[in-house]
Amino acid sequence: MHEVDIAIIGAGVVGLAIAAQVASEDREVYVLEKNETFGLETSGRQSGVIHAGIYYPQGSLKATTCVDGNRMLYQLCRTYGIGHRRLGKLIVAATDEETGELQSLLERGERNGIVDLAILSKRDLKELEPNVEGVAAILSPSSGIIDSHALMRHFVARLQEEGARIAYRTEVVGIEKAADGYKVTVEDSTGRFTFVTRIVINCAGLQCDRVAELAGMDIVEAGYKLHYCKGDYFSVSSTKSKLVSRLIYPVPPPKLTGVGIHATLDIEGRMKLGPSVQYVDSIDYAVDTQHKQLFYDSVRIFLPFIEYDDLEPEMAGIRPKIQKPGEDVKDFVITDETDKGLPGFINLIGIESPGLTASPAIAEYVGSLVEDLLGK
Ligand SMILES: Cc1cc2nc3c(=O)[nH]c(=O)nc-3n(C[C@H](O)[C@H](O)[C@H](O)COP(=O)(O)OP(=O)(O)OC[C@H]3O[C@@H](n4cnc5c(N)ncnc54)[C@H](O)[C@@H]3O)c2cc1C
Known part of the structure; x- marks a missing residue:
């Protein structure tokens, strides 16, 4: 044999x-x-984001491999000419209550070894991203995107x-x-x-x-x-894609089933929104168009320039989770x-x-x- x-x-x-x-x-x-x-x-079937490693519990493999992987990926991209952009990312608080969450997220990120996170005031946020609405934000300069x-x-x-x-x-x-x-x-x-x-x-x-x-x-x-957890994406019309220059995220939901419907840009500068979070029984990559309203409602708070008709179903991916619905x-x-x-x-x-x-x-x-x- x-x-x-x-x-x-x-x-x-x-x-x-x-x-x-x-x-x-x-x-x-x-x-x-x-x-x-x-x-x-x-x-x-994913967002193509080079994460900094902010969200994950200290000492977890998710945290350590993400923080190390971030550094290693940029190095690989530079050495071998792999398409990427170190755009930076903002986690935007929409309300004063969410501002408190920013501080604990920043501390978690720092405990994970990220050294360049900063909290921005409403004014700083407006200066960096005039079209984004929020009361404060975390700036993560080492987040980016890659041609996966x-x-x-x-x-x-x-x-x-x-x-x-x-x-x-x-x-x-x-x-x-x-x-x-x-x-x-x-x-x-x-x-x-x-x-x-x-x-x-x-x-x-x-x-x-x-x-x-x-x-x-x-x-x-x-x-x-495994518990399959689907994430749909909607694309945003190309004229609106140019209105932000960074990755724009909300404050993540509790238990981290996802990190909240957010706006990413791809290497060509196209904006997409997603991924949503929906536990499913089987693998089916069709985007549920009925989720359009949910997408619109989730992002118009911090991206007020987006209108309902700007959104088109794009694609879906499925997370291989061992976390059951409702679990930590x-x-x-x-x-x-x-x-x-x-x-x-x-x-x-x-x-x-x-x-x-x-x-x-x-x-x-x-x-x-x-x-x-x-x-x-
Ligand atoms: C919606 C979504 C968004 C995401 N966004 C990001 C992001 O922005 N940044 C980030 O860092 N991560 C992101 N991720 C996570 C990332 O995409 C995954 O962690 C990663 O792609 C997993 O890669 P993999 O090789 O483990 O799995 P896969 O890409 O699924 O590869 C597994 C392969 O195994 C093959 N296979 C399965 N069974 C068999 C068999 N019996 N025999 C032979 N072959 C088999 C399959 O055909 C498949 O090709 C995202 C994930 C999802 C779902």
Whole structure:
């Protein structure tokens, strides 16, 4: 039976970043992807924001990998010419009560290691963004946007340079513990094929819980069962897109199911609003046009120049959450499952936002788990 060193399940931004990190000439590394190319699921359906790491609980993997990933992404963008803009971001308080929240958000961000946050008065805010309405704001200069597809192309080029390969249209359908690793069964257009790998890295995004189940894990007991949470986006007419020059966010809702419907700009300067937050039972990317009023009501408070007719449905993405509706925010799970009887099986579960920003730091973290395992 064919033997490889590392099998990575999923060619989203996280699987690709990890493959680029762990690939080397003396290792056989495969990325297995069920779709015809990379980045067709969550990694291709998100806001493209390079987050600073303000929101997440201190010491959590979300906080540490986001803060590190922010720095690493800008470095990668500069070195390899990946499209990005360090626009900066404003979190805008609409009322005096929300102003109090700004102070605690700023302190949380500072505890997470962000050094450049500042609170702006109403006047400072008007000076920076004359078309934004609010009583105060946090300015986060290190937030920005990235061409996420170009980032993924970069990781693909790096992993291929190091000799790793990607098998597209190849779905992992079975994982069985073997003497020194795992028997992985894949299905492609020619049928089924089984090979042996020393290490499995599960980066299957919206299917990561099912992949963990394939390996025999009890996902309910482990707390890995996913709850899909959809986010719709609406685009804003191009004339209005030019009326702000930064990313504009409201104060986030409690429990952080999302960070509030906000305005982002893409690399071409087009504005989109979103994502909304709606737990769903299945994967369906159709935008619910009935949400238009909700979008309008959410943003007109701080972006009063937006009119109802400026909004057009754009796209939707789905968050792979382990946080059930009403529960407190949950951290990323990134772990080698030796303790659960599966040594060399590395799970990445619940990699929702800020997974794009965090991707290079997650890759470094998983890389160190791999070195520990292969060094044993
Ligand atoms: C609405 C929304 C907005 C977001 N905005 C931001 C943002 O602005 N900034 C930010 O930092 N993060 C953001 N995120 C988070 C970020 O997009 C994700 O964390 C990241 O894209 C996850 O990447 P991934 O590689 O883990 O998953 P995915 O991109 O979903 O990739 C998983 C891959 O695994 C494959 N796969 C699954 N099962 C199998 C199998 N059995 N066999 C083979 N292949 C399989 C899938 O086909 C898929 O290609 C956002 C997320 C959402 C939903």
